[in-house]
Amino acid sequence: MKQLLYSKRLAPYFFILPFLVTLAVFWVVPLGRSFVMSTQEVLYGQATFIGLDNYERLWQDRIFWQALFNSLRYMVLTLVLLIPIPLALAALINSNIGSARIKGFFKASMFVPALTSVVVAGIVFRLIFAESDTAIMNQVAEFFGFGPVRWLRGDVTGLVALLAIALWRWTGVNMMYFLAGMQAIPTEYYEAASIDGASRFRQFLHITIPNLRPTIVYVVTISVYGGLAMFLESFMLYAGNNSPNNQGLTVVGYLYRKGIEENDLGFASAVGVVLLVIVMAINISYLVASGTFRKEAA
Amino acid sequence: MTRLRTTVSMLTAALAVTALAACGGSQPEAPVKNADGSTTLNMWTFADVHATYYEEMAERWNEANPDQEIQLEVTVYPYDDMHNKLQLAVNSGEGLPDVVDIEVNKFANFVKGGNPPLLDLTEAAAPYKDDVVQARLDLYSKDGKIYGFPTHVGAFTTFYNTEALEGAGIDYTTIKTWDDFQEAGVKYHEETGKAFGVASTSVMFLEPLITAQLGGQYIDADGTVQVNSPEVVEALSMMKDMQDAGAVSTIPGGSPDSEEAYGAINDGDYAAIVYPAWYTSRFVDYMPDLEGKVAIAPAPVVEGAEVQTIGGGGTGAAVPAVSPNKDLAAQWLAFAKLSPEANVAVWEVLGFDPVNMAVWEDEEVTKNPDNKFNKYFQTNLFDVLNEVKDGIGHFESFSDPNWPTVDDTFRTVTLNEIYENGTPVQEALDQTQADLQNQLGQ
Known part of the structure; x- marks a missing residue:
């Protein structure tokens, strides 16, 4: 027994066991079950094998494609907004403009939204973007001379509201990632560059960005996943899973509607499996393209 | 190494078994009583x-x-x-x-x-x-x-804001059919510039009501959806015509039964709400300014309809x-x-x-005069209900197993397409029919 406990060969396995067990119980087993269920029709206490029928229905399902389009569109636009803007803000904070106290306050206030509950934020944004002409966004619109907009009824305006939540909530988090990455870059590089006469912008382009690559790869990867898996923001903004013309419906929202609201768990499992395949396909090809899997050459 | 593998796999297996056993279903137990016998x-x-x-x-x-x-x-x-x-x-x-x-x-x-x-x-x-x-x-x-x-029962009734109607010279008691309703609505709209009835997008009540009055169903007796059947098309077309003529309008919040709508109705922005009888409670609870100004009357009917109203x-x-x-x-x-x-x-x-x-x-x-609902409304709900009592039909589609999906599709897509985006009724319903048949595997 003692020999077993002190065994050097066994120790590493023992230390990673908690992770392996959680991975198995909460990830591999449910994943396997989802695959199985996606080939079944599941009703109370009965599951009938129906082959690939669920996938066939999915393929022909206009609403699924719409949900997928919505999710992809949202994901791409969050990447467009949530990489450059936080990057620029992080560079600003990392520079020697402004006093440290002001920058500290700025950092904190940018980060606070990430600590709030999406549920509360969603409700507040719903009120901000309400239809009545006394709602904040409509007052802003009126100030600029156009007038009450029915924000959550139009496809594009609804998307604007969703992106506003994403921007408000995640700018601070991404900014922190980038800031941490920037502060790990040795100052010698910048000194050397400035001696050579490189402008600030060129330093940013040729020193900061290349050195930040691991951080950028990480942020893009989680943003791709986060964008495609978005659900709660839309659920709260539209006060439920039903938005006009399904304009706010995401893939996860559709999975939820089918599985939980309409009790078609087999079909919902098929949606989940397809989402997993898409997320993995995008992220793995991105990671391969960005060279993450290559052995570090430098 | 072999022994090690065996140990690890046995450990994993044991854990898996425990985890699975914990998920197993339990059988109904014997009744549980509290200490005092309750x-x-x-x-x-x-x-x-x-x-x-x-x-x-x-x-x-x-x-x-x-x-x-x-x-x-x-x-x-x-x-x-x-x-x-x-x-x-x-x-x-x-x-x-x-x-x-x-x-x-x-x-x-x-x-x-x-x-x-x-x-x-x-x-x-x-x-x-x-x-x-x-x-x-x-x-x-x-x-x-x-x-x-x-x-x-949820029989359909109409709640008229009589104060608003009097201003426009409309007598609600003369409104019996949907044609009368439309005529009064157009007149009211032209006179006051305000909305008369409601075309809901997030709740579907009036469309099944009119379909039932026309003798139709959304789902046939075998359970097949038929949302582009002639009666449904006609019901939606009637609503759409009323909207185009100005007799019904969309409402903030998508239906009269939402917080944004309570405010609008309370302010007198909508003069005639056709809704199930339980809507009485919404007036009493959420629209205090209309106390004493609202009369209840039967819901409009299609000329010659057998089914006058259904439960909503x-x-x-x-x-x-x-x-x-x-x-x-x-x-x-x-x-x-x-x-x-x-x-x-x-x-x-x-x-x-x-x-x-x-x-x-x-x-x-x-008729209890102390009842808060009797105090609020000008007319007695039960006088109205007894009038339509013999014409209350059962709308079979409501109890079909696929109704949740049908209702959901209409409330998210179809009604928005028709009332908000102006898609022609036939086209919108054909699209809905195709979507539903695919979703339901029919």
């Missing part, structure tokens, strides 16, 4: 007012049945949350309450398949069955078994089959929902039109 019944509902009502009915039950006292613990969840939680609970067979309120548009989800997770309540209903509107029991029945008890909305209270206290729960529930005294309370506490029709004629109850 039984605790847990109940879920999605409306605050319902909770008040059930607590009242639990007290009355305890007075009448001291040997079978219950302790009712009601939990109120938001509408979607409660149904989703229940859906997960019935699928796993764990964490279920003893009694639960299920909204009519969700009910069909819980009686799918050959093995519904709800208790067959036919026997518990037997003593009261003859006095109750059969159509409302049918709504919560499947294959001849009753799985839920109704709360109200509703809640079926059910008992999950795995509840250890299911027998007592069923007995209490029958008392709380179907007995004559329960039906009096449905009107007095909730302001709904009770399913026990004997109550409709009991003038002591219906």
Whole structure:
């Protein structure tokens, strides 16, 4: 027994066991079950094998494609907004403009939204973007001379509201990632560059960005996943899973509607499996393209 | 190395087995009694007012049945949350309450398949069955078994803001048919510039009503969707024509039963709301400024219609089959929902039109001058209900297992396409038909 406990060969396995067990119980087993269920029709206490029928229905399902389009569109636009803007803000904070106290306050206030509950934020944004002409966004619109907009009824305006939540909530988090990455870059590089006469912008382009690559790869990867898996923001903004013309419906929202609201768990499992395949396909090809899997050459 | 692998795999296997065993379903247990001999019944509902009502009915039950006292613990969840939680609970067979309120548009989800997770309540209903509107029991029945008890009839009525109408010289009592309704609406709209009726996008009530008056259905007798059948097309076209003429308009919040809409109606922005009778409670609770200014009248009809009105909305209270206290729960529930005294309370506490029709004629109850609903409205709800009583039909599509999907598609897509985006009715309904057939695998 003692020999077993002190065994050097066994120790590493023992230390990673908690992770392996959680991975198995909460990830591999449910994943396997989802695959199985996606080939079944599941009703109370009965599951009938129906082959690939669920996938066939999915393929022909206009609403699924719409949900997928919505999710992809949202994901791409969050990447467009949530990489450059936080990057620029992080560079600003990392520079020697402004006093440290002001920058500290700025950092904190940018980060606070990430600590709030999406549920509360969603409700507040719903009120901000309400239809009545006394709602904040409509007052802003009126100030600029156009007038009450029915924000959550139009496809594009609804998307604007969703992106506003994403921007408000995640700018601070991404900014922190980038800031941490920037502060790990040795100052010698910048000194050397400035001696050579490189402008600030060129330093940013040729020193900061290349050195930040691991951080950028990480942020893009989680943003791709986060964008495609978005659900709660839309659920709260539209006060439920039903938005006009399904304009706010995401893939996860559709999975939820089918599985939980309409009790078609087999079909919902098929949606989940397809989402997993898409997320993995995008992220793995991105990671391969960005060279993450290559052995570090430098 | 071999020994090591064996140990690791055995450990993993042991853990997996324990984890799986923990997920196994448990069998219904024997009834559980508290120390004082009472039984605790847990109940879920999605409306605050319902909770008040059930607590009242639990007290009355305890007075009448001291040997079978219950302790009712009601939990109120938001509408979607409660149904989703229940859906997960019935699928796993764990964490279920003893009694639960299920909204009519969700009910069909819980009686799918050959093995519904709800208790067959036919026997518990037997003593009261003859006095109750059969159509409302049918709504919560499947294959001849009753799985839920109704709360109200939900007959359609029209709520007219008489003050606003008088200003435009309109006498609501002359409005009988949809043509009259349209004519009055156009006149009102031209006179005042304000909206008259409502075309809801997030709730579908008027369209099934008109379809039923035309003698049609959304789903045929074999369960096949037919949302582009002539009657449905005509019903939607009538609504669309009324919208184009200015007699009905969309409303903030998508339907009269939403917070944004309460404000608009309270401000007098909409003069005629055609809605199920239970909408009385929304006026009394949320629109205090209209007290004394609203008259109730029958819903408009299609000329020569056999079915004058149908029940709209509703809640079926059910008992999950795995509840250890299911027998007592069923007995209490029958008392709380179907007995004559329960039906009096449905009107007095909730302001709904009770399913026990004997109550409709009991003038002591219906004409009670102290009743808050009688005080609020200019006309008496039961005078209106008794007028249409013989024309209340059952809209079969409401109790079809696929109704939740149909209703959902209309409320998210079709009604928006037609009333908001101006898609032609036939085109929108053909598209919906194709989508639904694919979604439902028909």
